[in-house]
Amino acid sequence: MSINQNGIYVQPQQNIVSTNVVSATPITTTPTQLTTSISSLSQQYQQYQLQQQQQQQQQNVQPTQQQTINIESPINCNLKLNNVNLEKITTFEQFQQLDIVQQSQLFNQLHESFLNLSSHDGKQIGRLKIKQTSIDVINLEIESNPNYEVIVQNNTKKFYFKGMINSVGKQQGICEDSHFLSKDFTTIGVADGVGSWRSVGVDPGEYSRFLMSYIYGQTLTTPYLKPYELIESAYRESVNIPGSSTICILKIIGSKVYSGLVGDSSFIQIRKDQIHFRSNEQTHKPNFPYQLGQNSVDKPSSGVYMEHPVQENDIFVIGTDGFFDNIFDQEIVKAIKEVNSIESFFKCLLELAKSKSQDPEAQTPLGQRIGKVGGKNDDITVGCFVITKLNK
Structure with missing residues (x-):
């Protein structure tokens, strides 16, 4: 993901208000009728x-x-x-x-x-x-x-994520993306380091890896935190880490998935072989996503935070722009109809994204937006997860 011709995204100091931002105030759950x-x-x-x-x-x-x-x-x-x-x-x-x-x-x-x-x-x-x-x-x-x-x-409505997630670098041995899946299978995260930091001698993957590593640790010690709190805590601890990154977090609590994202890492929710919900990417302009990190005026509060009621067998696909810029929603729906397991679905999408990213003749969502033909050669992170009941 490139930012500007000099490498670093620096925007004039001003208040940025996202019309998509939903209040991150924790929602209080009222206990139901007790036995x-x-x-x-x-x-x-x-x-x-x-x-x-x-x-x-x-x-x-x-x-x-x-x-x-x-x-x-x-x-x-x-x-x-x-x-x-x-x-x-x-x-x-x-x-x-x-x-x-x-x-x-x-x-x-x-x-x-x-x-x-x-x-x-x-x-x-x-x-x-x-x-x-x-x-x-x-x-x-x-x-x-x-x-x-x-x-x-x-409370009998408890779910967890069952599936797979992985990151693939556009160059062997180098990947600026990062991801995690919590130990209890209730929290997923992806982050995409801003590649232009490499021009000033900074590993673009360092910041994204820190975010994912820190939030993974938070899921072990404070498992009740929602995406905004997880992102905010990692952001506060990252002040001495060079770089910047987009981020997307999904967390299951009860019978809902809570989502939080800053930038163009995003997700879709699939129900009965149809797109049920698709998150909106956050960009200041084409190839200029919202991002957390040094020299960025974007903050965790600039992101979008929502809650999504879920049903058993709902499927979530989460990924960085390297995936969603190369794969159409229709291709995702088609793939899910052609496979018989979440593992096969994951492998199908990952291979398709890798293939299209290297195809100079490929038709892609990014190509449609900018009027060009050919895949986007970028790091790719994708995760495919089905909502499964606890103790099923």
Whole structure:
């Protein structure tokens, strides 16, 4: 991806407002009707907390939002948490390291005030002595208020991404694109480093690799963050990294995919062999995409952030401009009708994009826009994923 004849994108300082920007304020989820046993847990928990507060008031000790809670008496709640012994979970680190959180992401609606690394790291989160009964809660969500009132609810609509993603450089051994797939298969990202940085001695792939590496780490330590928060945190940490990059992130939370992008890395959602949604690329002018990094006035807030209800078997194709500039949407739909697996679909699209990028006679979306024939010889990143139910 080239930017200007001198190599670096520098735009006059001015406020850039994208008409496509959707507020990145986290959406609060209201718990649904709870079962009798789960309601019992919440009520008894509140009663215990009220008793503790009354005792402290009698001792002239005012409770604070930062106090730790240690429940020693058994709570009469009929839950079975897939053989997880909650009695032994007393610190934030232990809670965070549970496989049930990191891999299945059953606890994926964690309220920010409950898991605030700066204020609660290492604090006790409270021990709940759970009696096992016949109720098997497969998927759980936890929400907390600042006083640590924990509400547990059953939620059977949990999905993850099943598929493949890869980056291919236009030159052997050199690739300015980067990508990641989170360990729990709920978050995907692609980034495209701006190639013109090479003219000033900077590896264009360094910035894109940093973004993907940092966000991948965030998915391990703070799995509840949405795309805007992931992009913003990586951007803040990248101040000493030379270069710039476009970025696109997809994350599944519950029965929705949350998307965030800055620039011309993008994605499409396919349902029943038809394009259900296509993201809009962000460019200041042709071959001049929005980008994060040094000397760029574009910020994470310049991007587009949305949420997309999903159904089982929906397919997402995510990629950099090296893919979408060479492949028409109709070619993607045609390919999906001709294969019988997501792996075959991925291989078909990757090979088609590589072939067209090197074909001087190819008809491409970019060629249509600029009135030229021939493929765009660029690094290519593409990922193909089908929405699959948890524990299917």
